[in-house]
Amino acid sequence: MSRETIELVVFRYNPETDCEPAYQRYQIPYHHDWLVLDALNYVKDHLDRSLSYRWSCHMAVCGSCGMMINGEPTLTCKAFVRDYADSIRIEPLANFPVERDLIVNQDDFMSKLASVKPYIIDTDDVPLSEGEELQTPAELAVFDQYTGCINCLLCYSACPQYSLSADFIGPAALTLAHRYNIDSRDDGFRQREERVGSDDGVWQCSFVGACSEVCPKGVDPAAAIQQGKITSAAHYFKKHLMPWSDS
Amino acid sequence: MQMVSTDIAIVGAGGAGLRAAIAAAEHNPSLRIALISKVYPMRSHTVAAEGGAAGVIKAGDSLDDHFNDTVAGGDWLSDQDAVELFVETAPKELTQMERWGCPWSRQEDGHVAVRPFGGMKMERTWFATDKTGFHLLHTLFQTSLKYPPIQRFDEYYCIDLVVIDGRCEGVVALEMRTGKLILFQAPAVIIATGGAGRIFPFTTNGAANTGDGMALAYRRGVPLKDMEFVQYHPTGLPGTGILITEAARGEGGILVNKDGYRYLQDYDLGPPDPWPRKKAMELGPRDRLSQAFWQEQQKGRTVAWPSGDVVHLDLRHLGEKKIDARLPLVRELSSTYENVDPVREPIPVRPVVHYTMGGIDTDINTATPLSGLFAAGECACVSINGANRLGSNSLTEILVFGARAGRAAAEYRAGNDDRPKESELRRQATKPRSRIANLMQGDGKEQVSVLRREMNTAMESGAGIYRSEDSLQSTCETLEALCRRYANLELQDKSNVYNTDLIQALELGAMLDVARTIAVSALGRTESRGSHQRLDHVERDDGNFLTHSMARFQEGNEPQLKYKPVTITKSQPAQRVYGGAAK
Amino acid sequence: MNTGPLVRQISRRQWWLGASRYRRYMVRELTSLFIGAFAFALIVGLWRLSQGAQAFSAWLDAMHSPAGLAFNGIALAAALYHSVTWFNVAPKAISVRIGTFKLPDSIISGAHYAGWLLVSILVLYLVRV
Numbered sequence: 001m002s003r004e005t006i007e008l009v010v011f012r013y014n015p016e017t018d019c020e021p022a023y024q025r026y027q028i029p030y031h032h033d034w035l036v037l038d039a040l041n042y043v044k045d046h047l048d049r050s051l052s053y054r055w056s057c058h059m060a061v062c063g064s065c066g067m068m069i070n071g072e073p074t075l076t077c078k079a080f081v082r083d084y085a086d087s088i089r090i091e092p093l094a095n096f097p098v099e100r101d102l103i104v105n106q107d108d109f110m111s112k113l114a115s116v117k118p119y120i121i122d123t124d125d126v127p128l129s130e131g132e133e134l135q136t137p138a139e140l141a142v143f144d145q146y147t148g149c150i151n152c153l154l155c156y157s158a159c160p161q162y163s164l165s166a167d168f169i170g171p172a173a174l175t176l177a178h179r180y181n182i183d184s185r186d187d188g189f190r191q192r193e194e195r196v197g198s199d200d201g202v203w204q205c206s207f208v209g210a211c212s213e214v215c216p217k218g219v220d221p222a223a224a225i226q227q228g229k230i231t232s233a234a235h236y237f238k239k240h241l242m243p244w245s246d247s
Numbered sequence: 248m249q250m251v252s253t254d255i256a257i258v259g260a261g262g263a264g265l266r267a268a269i270a271a272a273e274h275n276p277s278l279r280i281a282l283i284s285k286v287y288p289m290r291s292h293t294v295a296a297e298g299g300a301a302g303v304i305k306a307g308d309s310l311d312d313h314f315n316d317t318v319a320g321g322d323w324l325s326d327q328d329a330v331e332l333f334v335e336t337a338p339k340e341l342t343q344m345e346r347w348g349c350p351w352s353r354q355e356d357g358h359v360a361v362r363p364f365g366g367m368k369m370e371r372t373w374f375a376t377d378k379t380g381f382h383l384l385h386t387l388f389q390t391s392l393k394y395p396p397i398q399r400f401d402e403y404y405c406i407d408l409v410v411i412d413g414r415c416e417g418v419v420a421l422e423m424r425t426g427k428l429i430l431f432q433a434p435a436v437i438i439a440t441g442g443a444g445r446i447f448p449f450t451t452n453g454a455a456n457t458g459d460g461m462a463l464a465y466r467r468g469v470p471l472k473d474m475e476f477v478q479y480h481p482t483g484l485p486g487t488g489i490l491i492t493e494a495a496r497g498e499g500g501i502l503v504n505k506d507g508y509r510y511l512q513d514y515d516l517g518p519p520d521p522w523p524r525k526k527a528m529e530l531g532p533r534d535r536l537s538q539a540f541w542q543e544q545q546k547g548r549t550v551a552w553p554s555g556d557v558v559h560l561d562l563r564h565l566g567e568k569k570i571d572a573r574l575p576l577v578r579e580l581s582s583t584y585e586n587v588d589p590v591r592e593p594i595p596v597r598p599v600v601h602y603t604m605g606g607i608d609t610d611i612n613t614a615t616p617l618s619g620l621f622a623a624g625e626c627a628c629v630s631i632n633g634a635n636r637l638g639s640n641s642l643t644e645i646l647v648f649g650a651r652a653g654r655a656a657a658e659y660r661a662g663n664d665d666r667p668k669e670s671e672l673r674r675q676a677t678k679p680r681s682r683i684a685n686l687m688q689g690d691g692k693e694q695v696s697v698l699r700r701e702m703n704t705a706m707e708s709g710a711g712i713y714r715s716e717d718s719l720q721s722t723c724e725t726l727e728a729l730c731r732r733y734a735n736l737e738l739q740d741k742s743n744v745y746n747t748d749l750i751q752a753l754e755l756g757a758m759l760d761v762a763r764t765i766a767v768s769a770l771g772r773t774e775s776r777g778s779h780q781r782l783d784h785v786e787r788d789d790g791n792f793l794t795h796s797m798a799r800f801q802e803g804n805e806p807q808l809k810y811k812p813v814t815i816t817k818s819q820p821a822q823r824v825y826g827g828a829a830k
Numbered sequence: 831m832n833t834g835p836l837v838r839q840i841s842r843r844q845w846w847l848g849a850s851r852y853r854r855y856m857v858r859e860l861t862s863l864f865i866g867a868f869a870f871a872l873i874v875g876l877w878r879l880s881q882g883a884q885a886f887s888a889w890l891d892a893m894h895s896p897a898g899l900a901f902n903g904i905a906l907a908a909a910l911y912h913s914v915t916w917f918n919v920a921p922k923a924i925s926v927r928i929g930t931f932k933l934p935d936s937i938i939s940g941a942h943y944a945g946w947l948l949v950s951i952l953v954l955y956l957v958r959v
Contacts, residue, residue, distance in 0.1 A: 013836050014742055014744065015744055015832050015833045015834055015835065015836070016742045016743060016744060016831055016832050016833075017742070017831070018833070019833055021836060033486055033553075033554070044696070044747075045696035045700075046696070048739070049694070049695065049696070049738070049739035049740055049748040050739050050740040050742075050748060051747075052740075052745045052746070052747045053747070054286075054290075055454055056286060056290050056292065056453035056454045056455045057290075057292065057294060057295050057453040057454075058453065058454070058487060058489070059295060059487070059489045059490075059580060059584070060579075060580075060583070061294050061295055061378075061381055061576075062286075062289070062290045062291075062292070062294050062295065062453060063289060063290060064286070064287075064290045071848075071849070072849075078583060094838070095840075097835035097836060097837045098835060098836040098837075098838070099424060099744060099745055099835050100742075100744045100745040101745070103745050105835050106287065110287075110401070113389075113392070114392045117392075117393075118389040118392065119347065119348060119389045119390045119392060119393050120346065120347055120348040120390075122346070128339060128342055128343060128346065131342060132342050132345040132346075132351075132358065132359050133345065133346065134356070134357030134358060135353055135357050136353060136355065136356075136357045137352075137353050137354075137355060137929075137930050138927065138929040138930050139357075140350060140352075140353055140930075141927060141929075141930040141932070142927060143350070144350055147350045147382060147385070148378075149385075150289070150294075150381070151287075151289050151385075158851075160845055160846065160852055160855075163840050163845060164840070164842065164845065176389070180348065183348060185346075185348065186348070206859075207919070208851070208852065208855045209851070209855070209919060209922070210849075210851050210852070210855075212922070213851060220922065222919075222922050223921075223922035223923070223925065226922045226923035227922075227923060227925060229923070230923060743832075744832070
């Protein structure tokens with residue numbers, strides 16, 4: 001199949017001039033090796049300098065360029081135009097307020113991430129001069145997969161629970177909380193559990209599994225959350241049935 | 248204009264900026280620290296660093312060896328007092344990252360694992376598979392959430408420094424979400440904005456790497472040091488410029504030309520051992536490997552690929568298991584973007600602009616000549632990297648000097664209690680305001696994207712791996728013309744909210760200024776050293792050029808070029824020796 | 831003018847029509863209604879049993895009527911669908927590691943199927959004798 005041009009149908013919204021969003025069509029040349037992001041950059045550089053969107057690394061690691069491509073949350077720097085039909089619909093990530101065109105407001109995620117304390121909480125204060133804390137490859141393997149989150153927010157965009165309940169902490173932040181909870185160097189489970197095990201935490205997840213399906217890095221947030229539920233439940237029973245225990 | 252009053256303003260929230268913020272917050276928890284960045288912290292380009300971070304930790308290794316490798320790797324242009332400090336602090340900083348949760352790859356016994364890297368005598372590169380920068384950045388960002396003094400200002404683009412009576416007193420930034428200008432009053436300012444690779448058309452650098460911080464300092468009279476030294480990484484994917492880490496060669500990958508021949512043995516890098524020999528062949532320094540590619544290309548021995556000439560990086564003999572354990576990102580990137588699975592086929596690679604060794608002139612404490620202004624990371628030039636940076640020294644550099652900058656700024660703040668008058672501060676902010684207004688109202692004919700493309704082309708053709716007086720002269724003239732045309736820019740987008748047309752125009756302005764320092768400094772250095780190779784001056788000239796070039800801004804004119812001696816403590820300049828003869 | 835960020839409303843009733851993965855999820859959730867209904871029918875059966883042989887046989891007849899058979903068929907299909915989809919996602923909740931080796935998902939799912947088979951055989955055996 002040889003294609004010479006393709007069409008981008010792009011969501012446009014400028015809060016200073018528009019009351020309603022609209023779709024704008026751009027005809028652009030087709031290149032077999034172009035990413036959807038390259039197509040957008042072509043529009044920006046050659047057709048319409050007023051189009052706004054975020055991007056940076058162009059290698060699926062900075063997490064800037066997540067958008068809806070034909071309704072599916074996708075990193076535009078990891079999606080080739082050749083894999084789509086001749087018309088590609090591009091919209092801002094679902095479930096977030098749109099600031100302008102393809103740029104969404106991410107404040108909610110940033111504050112939720114901070115709220116789960118995504119950092120090592122280490123109760124024994126060993127001085128730095130004693131060197132690194134030992135951690136075997138097996139201990140590392142327990143949490144390694146969950147360190148891969150690039151915070152691109154595709155999972156929030158795919159999660160119906162998040163779309164229905166704004167208080168839900170959501171897949172990426174819960175995954176990172178779990179990542180620290182199961183790190184052999186960490187003692188912070190109880191501090192995080194107040195938030196992670198709350199009504200806004202793992203128990204709001206109804207296990208649709210969409211987060212894991214759209215994750216561009218294979219992190220599998222749904223797995224982290226289900227495992228989080230098990231630890232949370234175990235903690236609950238231990239606390240109530242064995243109040244003398246120290247968990 | 249809205250004013251935010253803080254103690255320390257940090258411009259840039261990548262590895263160096265975050266490390267600085269944490270260091271300042273730990274130094275004095277009562278400080279107010281504004282962490283200002285044009286992108287969210289986790290989007291910063293530290294995220295794309297792959298191979299690892301160097302620091303002496305293993306038995307048999309020594310600080311002296313790390314020092315000697317770094318100084319020789321930099322072709323003796325590094326300041327040796329800075330390198331001494333750097334190698335000494337490196338292990339502490341990397342251990343600190345471990346304590347903060349960085350998922351360093353481990354040995355069976357639980358100790359941190361290290362791998363060999365180019366130009367390094369020993370295995371001393373700590374790594375987290377081949378996503379080290381990503382893990383360092385996210386670990387720093389997540390850890391920074393623990394410190395209440397750190398207040399983030401995400402997606403604010405800094406336009407100018409506030410300088411009053413020869414002292415830096417803050418920054419003026421554009422809040423991208425609203426288009427409003429914000430005045431940050433801060434007695435100490437740290438610039439940590441990273442590199443400027445986007446000046447070139449083919450680069451590993453992300454869209455954000457436009458040299459903004461370098462331009463901020465430069466326009467306020469701070470010299471940019473050693474700007475002619477631009478590193479080409481020898482192994483980027485041909486179409487996109489995506490980085491294929493040096494760790495691929497550290498783990499045993501080999502480079503072959505179209506005849507399947509390990510051509511590096513023809514460039515004083517042999518013998519071609521079947522195992523990775525340190526400081527030889529594929530583990531030679533980046534400048535030499537990129538230059539060897541160019542020579543091979545001249546000889547017609549490279550492989551023709553749809554997106555340009557390449558050589559092959561062959562990892563097949565490592566096997567699937569090792570590739571997945573040690574180089575999972577290499578496999579992912581190569582499969583996704585070149586449709587080549589390194590388990591089954593060699594990866595096509597070619598040299599690609601990667602790193603600016605030069606940058607804002609700072610002393611060993613990260614202080615710039617402008618009182619109250621500090622700089623750290625790729626935007627700064629301390630200089631530990633000299634004429635060519637060794638792979639895995641830069642991730643360590645952002646930690647060592649980022650932390651130093653945070654502490655230095657906190658101490659500087661403690662000694663400076665007098666504040667400038669608010670009226671004076673506000674008067675300072677009028678200049679950036681009119682700059683924005685001029686850009687927004689400009690009705691010339693020039694387009695940001697057109698000028699940017701022409702700048703890219705001029706830099707690649709004139710200031711690439713090999714340079715000459717003619718090529719540089721022509722690039723200088725093109726850049727001068729582009730600067731004039733920049734004044735005739737017309738923005739299509741006149742709105743305030745996320746006006747990326749405006750941001751790109753500001754970035755282009757920064758890139759043009761920085762590009763001129765690169766070209767002019769390269770023209771002035773009539774010798775070949777490290778990454779700066781002149782076809783018309785092929786030898787190193789220690790008699791005249793064992794010096795740092797210092798490019799100083801002159802309004803409406805070419806940068807003024809001066810030189811400053813290199814600090815030498817214990818390593819006298821000598822021949823750089825790699826291959827079998829290397830020690 | 832600045833109307834501010836645009837909040838796109840989603841329909842609280844129809845959101846699940848938007849994507850096939852949501853529809854699949856809703857079908858999985860809906861199957862539990864049939865499983866619940868079947869459990870209820872079973873409880874009714876027990877209650878009828880407590881009322882005597884005649885009552886129980888009336889319940890059995892109802893279960894054997896065309897409507898009763900159809901209901902049983904649907905409930906069985908729903909139970910199968912629910913079990914299969916559930917077993918297939920079980921590995922997400924259960925991660926078993928031996929050193930750096932992670933037990934493959936197929937083993938975890940397989941163990942669930944094996945358990946199911948065992949319980950079924952046991953029940954059949956008990957019912958037969």
